[in-house]
Amino acid sequence: MGNRIIRATLLAFAFLFGVNSANAQTCNSPSGFIQSFGTFSIGDIATFGPDCNHIISGGLSLNLTVLSLTIGTATLNAPNNDNIWQQTGTGNSVSTAYHLNPGTGTINTGTITEFVAQTTLAQAFGGNYGRLSFGTVGSSNGYEMGWFGEFGGTTAINAMGPIIVQNAVENPAGTFVLTEFWRGITISGGSEDTNLGAVNFGVNLSGNANLVVLNSKIPSVAGTQDSAALLFAGKSFDGVTTRAEYWRLKANVTSQSGASQLLISSNLNGGGYNTRLTLTDAGTLSVANIDNSIIGAATPAAGTFSALSFKAGNSATNISPSGKITAQLTPTGNGADTTEDTCQTFNLPANVLDIAGRGVRIRAWGTLANNADTKTVRTYFGSNIYNSTPLTTANVGWSIYSDVFKTGTNTQTAISSGTFGNALPGTQAISPNQTDSSPITVKITAQAGTANANDIVCQGMTIDVIE
Numbered sequence: 001m002g003n004r005i006i007r008a009t010l011l012a013f014a015f016l017f018g019v020n021s022a023n024a025q026t027c028n029s030p031s032g033f034i035q036s037f038g039t040f041s042i043g044d045i046a047t048f049g050p051d052c053n054h055i056i057s058g059g060l061s062l063n064l065t066v067l068s069l070t071i072g073t074a075t076l077n078a079p080n081n082d083n084i085w086q087q088t089g090t091g092n093s094v095s096t097a098y099h100l101n102p103g104t105g106t107i108n109t110g111t112i113t114e115f116v117a118q119t120t121l122a123q124a125f126g127g128n129y130g131r132l133s134f135g136t137v138g139s140s141n142g143y144e145m146g147w148f149g150e151f152g153g154t155t156a157i158n159a160m161g162p163i164i165v166q167n168a169v170e171n172p173a174g175t176f177v178l179t180e181f182w183r184g185i186t187i188s189g190g191s192e193d194t195n196l197g198a199v200n201f202g203v204n205l206s207g208n209a210n211l212v213v214l215n216s217k218i219p220s221v222a223g224t225q226d227s228a229a230l231l232f233a234g235k236s237f238d239g240v241t242t243r244a245e246y247w248r249l250k251a252n253v254t255s256q257s258g259a260s261q262l263l264i265s266s267n268l269n270g271g272g273y274n275t276r277l278t279l280t281d282a283g284t285l286s287v288a289n290i291d292n293s294i295i296g297a298a299t300p301a302a303g304t305f306s307a308l309s310f311k312a313g314n315s316a317t318n319i320s321p322s323g324k325i326t327a328q329l330t331p332t333g334n335g336a337d338t339t340e341d342t343c344q345t346f347n348l349p350a351n352v353l354d355i356a357g358r359g360v361r362i363r364a365w366g367t368l369a370n371n372a373d374t375k376t377v378r379t380y381f382g383s384n385i386y387n388s389t390p391l392t393t394a395n396v397g398w399s400i401y402s403d404v405f406k407t408g409t410n411t412q413t414a415i416s417s418g419t420f421g422n423a424l425p426g427t428q429a430i431s432p433n434q435t436d437s438s439p440i441t442v443k444i445t446a447q448a449g450t451a452n453a454n455d456i457v458c459q460g461m462t463i464d465v466i467e
Helices: 002-016
Strands: 026-029 030-037 044-046 051-058 111-118 129-136 143-150 163-170 176-184 199-201 229-239 242-253 260-268 274-280 285-287 324-328 341-348 359-368 375-381 384-388 399-406 411-420 423-430 441-450 456-464
Touching: 324 341, 341 359, 341 456, 359 375, 359 441, 375 399, 375 411, 375 456, 384 399, 384 411, 384 423, 441 456
Parallel strands: 026 044, 030 051
Antiparallel strands: 111 129, 129 143, 163 176, 176 199, 229 242, 242 260, 260 274, 274 285, 324 456, 341 441, 359 399, 359 456, 375 384, 375 441, 399 411, 411 423
């Protein structure tokens, strides 16, 4: 019944538009063939069985102003239940193309032209449907054009896969090598690269490959040509003003011999680009400004520059930088008592000694009063690491140096020495073994044998980090 309806419909259209037609026929053989006979010929009108390959050949021209024609699977059915519409150009090197043109007059404000591939039989919006279309739209959507994936109902949950652009090469027969150029994620997955809206490149590639190339043309005359730029756009809104912050990454060619720089620059709200970082092809790095919250501040960010190195002079040897972490420079003496008094103190932050071999250098200095009282100076790294023992030295200056290095998990080794005038109380080696993942108290104490204030004065204490 359906075949008769299609046949009658096509015959009616042929009569309506003055189109010549040959005899109608039914094909149930392995190959069906419809031959057209001229510009206004639609060819034979045929009904097709399920076992035929069907070809419409010759010059086919069918111009219908108002036409709604549905061809179902029962009418045009190729082998293995595949529905195939194929047009082949006739002659040598004749172009074959489908043109989807809008009607004359004012362009539609909605869909203008559209070629649709459905994933479901249902096509109406508001229900269960899935479709990928290539089309153009009017002013209601800003005259956009391109690929549009649209899903609704359970299809939006169960049948939404990524949008993929790929190439396949079959060689030898039956063996396909796939190259996926890019994959657009249409539904959020469980990993960073499957966020909704993410674009993946080279999903099935192994090894290193240049996947995104921002190219540039070769100059037609002597000169240079920078690369195209990769632009990162951030936006802000404070309730009154909308702002845009652009960061740009590009190759800046600086000479006709090919010297270049990699530039990172920023542009706040259209104020022009300012270069923030430059890396030359010789490996020289220049930064416009280094935030003192990262380098040189009192409390650097945790883990920042944990393995920073410099060259030793002009040699090829790398050395680690050292730096002062505190300087206590207010002179403080013992009290009018015979107990141990703290003169200088500092809480070394947790994890300063984060790897074996990293250490701190503690320096302290001061004066001893001009009397015969006994005087004892001690240094603490959590526990006592230096003890001068009671001295009767008078009216001289003194200094103590202590180096403490991490040897393992919450273990350290310390070496200390002191000088009191011309007296050398000796060198002391201690293993304080403090929990260096927590703050450690570093302090200098003074204890007099007689209750006289300022028998011992500590004029200062510094601590440097030794990398």
